[in-house]
Amino acid sequence: MTGPSTTGGRGRRLRDRLPVRLRHHWKPAATLGVGLVMMVAFLGDVRISPYVTSTSRVEADAITDNVTGTVGLYDTSVSHTIQLTYQQTDFEKMMKEFEEDGTKDYLKADLVVDGVYLNDVGIRLKGNSTLMSLRGDQGEQGKQGGGEAGPAGRAGQAGQAGQAGQAGQAGQAGQGGGRGGGMVQYDLSAEKPEELPWLVKIDEYVEGRAYQGEREISLRPGSNGQVPLNEALSLSLTGTSGQQAERYAFTSLEVNDRPAATRLMVENPDTDYGDEAGDGNAVLYKARAGSSFAYQGDDPSAYESSFKQLNKKGSQDLEPVMKLIKWVENASDEEFARDLDQYVDVESLAAYVATQNLLLNFDDMAGPGKNYLLRYDLDTKKFSVLGWDYNLTFSGDATAGPDDSTGMGGGMPGGGEGGDGQRPSGAPEGMPEGLPEGEDMPQGGPGGADGEGQERGGPGGGAAEHPLKTRFLETDAFDEVYLTAYRKLYQEFYASGTAAKEVKAIAAQARAAGAGSEELDTAVSQLTGTVTDRAAALAKDEQVTG
Secondary structure, eight states, rough: OOOOOOOSSSSHHHHHHHHHHHHHHHHHHHHHHHHHHHHHHHTTTSOOOOOOOOOOOOOOSSSEEEEOSSSTTTTTTSEEEEEEEEEEHHHHHHHHHHHHHHOOOOOEEEEEEETTTEEEEEEOOSSSGGGGGGGGHHHHHHHTTTOOOSSSSSOOOHHTTTTTTHHHHTTTTOHHHHHHBBBOOOOOOTTTGSOEHHHHHHHTTTTEEETTTTTEEEESSSGGGGOOHHHHHHHHHHHHHHSOOOOOEEEEETTTTSEEEEEEEEOOOOTTGSSSSTSOEEEEEOOOOOOSOOOOOGGGGGGGTTTTOOOBBBTTTHHHHHHHHHHHHHHHHHHHHHHHHHHHHHHHHHHHHHHHTTTTTTSSSSSSOOOOOEEEEEETTEEEEOOOOTTTTTSSSSTTTTOOOOOOOTOOOOOOTTTSSSTTOOOOSOOOOOOOOTTTOOSSTTTGGGOOOOSOSSSSSBBBBBBHHHHHOOOGGGGGHHHHHHHHHHIIIISHHHHHHHHHHHHHHHHHIIIIHHHHHHHHHHHHHHHHHHHHHHHHHHHHHH
C-alpha cells in the first residue's frame, strides 16, 4: 500500500501551515490581536501623546571625535587666538538672507583655535537685538508695515538705535549705563566680521566632532574697548560660589585677512552642558526668547515653542517641565509653601534668585529675554534654575537690596522705566526686537502681562515677573532660606573683596588678549565704581549684614 500523496488530495489544515513557534504560543498572539482591534475601534479618533519616562543616561548624539588640543580652551591664565576663514561669496549670501528676512543660517568655515586646525566648522550670527544695526532700516520698515514679529527684527525705534552714530548713548559711559553694566548698543557692520557676535558649531558639518568636549563656542557681543567685562565678572563670581556657570576666556579673533579684535568667548549651553553638574543624570531645558511659563495642556509638544531640550533627546521629553508649570499655576498659596520642595531644589532656587539680585541682572528668568535654564535631576525628580547670558548685569541701581527689584521697574540705569512699551536702550540678546506702537511688553516685562505687581515690594510701578520666581519671593515661608543664601553670597562676592579683585584680574585678561585702550580703561573704571558702590550699599543694609 502506498502512503498518502504529497502533491494531491486535500491540503494541510490551516493550523499546520503556521510556524511551529506561533502554534505553540497562539493564545498570547490572539489576545494581542484582539486588544489592538479594540484600541482601534474605541480610540481611533483620539490623539495619543507619547510620554517618554526612561531614565537612560545614554546620549543619542555622542561625541566620537574629540580634538584635545594643547591649551585649555577656557584657561584664563593663557592668551588665546582664534582664526576663521571662509569664502567671501558664501558670507555675502548669508548676510543678504539675514538682511532680507532675518534668517541666520550656518556658514562653512575653517577654524584655527590656539594653533589647532579644524576644517569645516559651522558659524552663524548669534543674537537678536544686538544684530539690529546689520539690518539697516529694516526695523523701521517693519514698524511702518504693522510691526510684524520677524525672527531678528521688527523693531521700529530699536532698529534705528543700532545704526551708525547711535552707539553713543552708552558710549558716553564706555560700558554703558549703570557704570559698566553692559547697556551698550554696538555699531556692527558686515565690513567688520571680526566684531560680529558668532556661534561656532564644531560638529555642524562633521558629525560627532568636538573640541575639548565642546560642540559650540559663543563669541559674545562687544569687542576691543567694549568687550563685556561685566559678563565675565558675573560668570566668574557665579562659578566660584559653587553654582554652575559657563566657562569663559578672552581671545584674539581674526576673520579672513581682517585685523584682529579682542572678544569674550563663552561656553554655549549645549548637549553636554546638562551633564556637567552633579552626576550627569539630568535633562537640561533652555527657555526660549519670549517664552511662556503658562500651562498649555498635557501634550509636551505644546511647550516646544517656549523651551528647547538640550540633551537626552529620545530618552526624555518636556513632560517634567509641563508638570512643573501646571503645578506652579494651580497650587494654592498654602500648597506652594508646603510642596515646592517636592518639585524644586529650594536652596538652589534661593541661591539663583539671590545671585541675580546681587549681580544687578536686568535680564534673568523674569527679564524680557527670559535668560534661564531648567535642570531636571532624574534621580531626585527636582528642578534647579541655572543662569546664562549675563551681558546686562551690573546695569541697575547699586543700592538695591534683597527685597528690591533689579528689573525694568526699578533697576534701569538712571531710574528709567522704559514705560513706552519699547525695548530699552541696549536691550538684551534674545529679547523680542521691538513692539508695534501701543502694544505692551511681553509677559515678564514691567509688571508681567498685566503691568501690575512687584517683587517683594520692590520699587517702581512694574517689576519684571516670572511665576516661579515671583511666587517664591512673595511666600513668607521662604524668607529665611532666601536671606540665608543672600547673606552667604554677599560675603563671598562683596564683603570678601572678591568682586573688586576679579575686576582687576578680568581687565588684565582682556588687555592680554589685545584690548588695551583708553575706552577699555574707562570701562574698567566704571565697572569698578559699580562694584564699589554695590558693596558699600549692601554693607549698610541690616537685612544683609544681620
